[in-house]
Amino acid sequence: MGPALNRRAVLGLAATGAVASAVPLATATPAAADALVPSLRIRQAYRRQTARAGGAWQAMISLTEPVVADHADDVVEAYSVNKVAVAVAVLDKVDRGLVRLDQRLEVTADLVIPTGDGVFPLDGAYPSSVTVGHALALLLTVSDDTAVRLCGLVCPALELNEILVAKGFPMTQVVPVANPNRFFLGKTTPRETHDLLRALAAGTLLSPESTAYLLKALRSQAAFTDGVRREMSSAERARVATKAGWFADGRNEAGVVFDAAGAPLLTYAIFAQGQGDPEDFGGTHPAVRARAALGRVFLDATAHLGGPAARAADAYQPANGG
Known part of the structure; x- marks a missing residue:
């Protein structure tokens, strides 16, 4: 079984939890082993960190195939993670010349x-x-x-929801109110948020210009750094497009990790509730600490995957006034 096993099969087994016993590393092909090791490391880290933090978790994490699918189809409160979906809808109107x-x-x-x-x-x-x-x-x-x-x-609420449905995300919806131009940020599922980000990074969701605009913002040094990007250098942070969301006891984060050459490598959508003090919205919250540990694993476990390093044209350079 080992010599004939391809990379897709290995990752598929990893997603079902059977990989550790079904595919010994010693018998896997080199390509299968390359895929197997990061999948196992990420999966084990997710289990370890979520168990340590406690509470409820829902997540979808993938490389070329799913690595973690934990209650991935549960409908959850998205909070500010749905701001990415809002931006997608607005940029869709930009692409159509309406905005x-x-x-x-x-x-x-x-x-x-x-x-x-x-x-x-x-x-x-x-x-x-x-x-x-x-x-x-x-x-x-x-x-x-x-x-x-x-x-x-x-982009009024009803139109925003229609755009998301048309793009294939019927569960990722904002909640309209009496004023048609206002809304609550609504719900999603880990799978839909994951798939939206994966399509965005693949360039199939928006025009090239809008895709670049959105990903540049999410990869910027001004984007969220308390969670997945906390234990990273500025150059490493620039490889991660991320958006976090929090309200009440919910602590969410979703994004894409790019390889050193700028190609999408890993996609994650992680939602959590009930891990600790609901008044702590900072980096000391148990769920945020767990995501910070996972972010380091995301980079380290996949360091040998992807293309060669390439200096980004807009690499971070601090300024000193003037």
């Missing part, structure tokens, strides 16, 4: 969520205006909550 990134949006005091995440509550000078591109950048990096309302001005 422009340089289109200006009026920011009035009644739009600003004073207790939410982001920078708009810190401004203190309204009315003002920003572009659609600015709103999306803040939505995807510092997870600005007011930016959700700004996106709703150009």
